[in-house]
Amino acid sequence: MNSSADRPSDGTQLPSRQVASELRSAIASGDLPPGAKLPSERALAAKYGVARNTAREAIRLLTDEGLVTAHHGKGVFVREKRRLLRFGSERYSHSLRNETGLSPYRAEVAKQGRTARVDCTSIERVQPPEDVAERLGAAPAEPSVVRRENWYYADDDPVQVGVTYIPWEIAEGSVLATSAKMGKGSLYARFEELGHPITRIREEVSARMPTHEEATGLSIPDGVPVLDVLHTGIDHLGRPFEVTRFVMRADLTGLDYTMPVED
């Protein structure tokens, strides 16, 4: 994908790139608006005088750029630019928790006229992965944690997964360790009752291609990356009390943080 790889040393583009370029500019110009169907692979091949495999390769390039998606048996379509669901620091806001009965996730999804669903698929007691243990703080005297796995849907499309790790000494005896239902005010209200009001958060954000498992689990189309957010909840005494790893489809979701510049 270097410029040197685009051309076979004379000035001409490679056939597959050439076809891809044509389609790309047709999309950019609006000749192929979002939702439009591309010519079939066989039609493209005929039109540009290349093998079907070459037309196919051109489509693959566009797929990898996230411009189009293919549907087996139906055709290849220009991807709709859906507005992103944006999540940020207000996700944890105390007032927002009390005012609207809705969780921030539900609120954001509702804002786009879609219907939200959150499933807690498992609650177990486990040993935390290394990076999580690290962020939960030094003392691994009792290193076991409660692991809660949550799946988030919008209109039945899986949108993100969150895996929360809570030190056993905190979760022990509370609904955190046992129940999928969190009750009024949800997760962070429970932490507050247990003496851990969330006052600071740390969010380590990466982007990468999904693993095989994530791609199938979140039914992520080809050419769509994920946002990988390692979130740490910190209480009023500066103690980390919870770590969550979010894996989010990057074509449906984004982040929106606003914060003071501290000094």
Added chain:
Amino acid sequence: MNSSADRPSDGTQLPSRQVASELRSAIASGDLPPGAKLPSERALAAKYGVARNTAREAIRLLTDEGLVTAHHGKGVFVREKRRLLRFGSERYSHSLRNETGLSPYRAEVAKQGRTARVDCTSIERVQPPEDVAERLGAAPAEPSVVRRENWYYADDDPVQVGVTYIPWEIAEGSVLATSAKMGKGSLYARFEELGHPITRIREEVSARMPTHEEATGLSIPDGVPVLDVLHTGIDHLGRPFEVTRFVMRADLTGLDYTMPVED
């Protein structure tokens, strides 16, 4: 990439996925450690009794997952998991600006024993794109802005691009509008002198596959997404005074924010 697409309806995996799986687990198990060279396409084809194209397709799957990278003429190698350069809110910290002479970017790169370089490639007066104008606030009486384009390198690898937009009324007459060199304390020190100390930031984060241009410009390997950060600087009076769009290679960089939960 659905599970249904992995198998041709009897239980057997497709050949390409099969080969990919074998390689994937060899990588996971450490048989193929980071930096190791995979067998050549022709060797894989022979070993698994498939066509070279099929072996090639298997490697493509791994490339798309970001597990391996190919080097023309040399071979295919397991990608090194390089520690990410992490950027966060302290990027704008006043004290950090004064204590170390280094810019936050240089500091983070130096921390990994690499050498940083920042090039300001262009300074122009332009009309801002719509999303930028929106974030710079309502009054588009004098809608023109100074556009500064900065390229960031680590050991001569291009790592990210930042395009900063500054309202003309702010930049006018200052080095912001004219000079690539920012002087002591760099960009945000100049804003402070002009009556706009940076006190809040907003960061809208997305991830996506790079465009064709970005892929070539940042020499991004196949299968690596970018982080797209739309950053807004806000002064003590709540006025946005600068918007920067960062496009960052996601295999080399990440974000690390820590912020209070506000109420």
Added chain:
DNA sequence: GCCAGCAACTGGCTCAAGCCACTTCACTGG
């Protein structure tokens, strides 16, 4: 009028073969 089933379309995947371009290295001849 309905619906089962077929035909014709779509993309998904594989094959076998060939040529090109980059890399490495050993072997030349100066």
Added chain:
DNA sequence: CCAGTGAAGTGGCTTGAGCCAGTTGCTGGC
């Protein structure tokens, strides 16, 4: 000793062929 050349290996890309598997719509039988 060195520079130059060329062979052998690598991935990059294309061809043209074939079969499979979803999708759609028509058509003929009931």
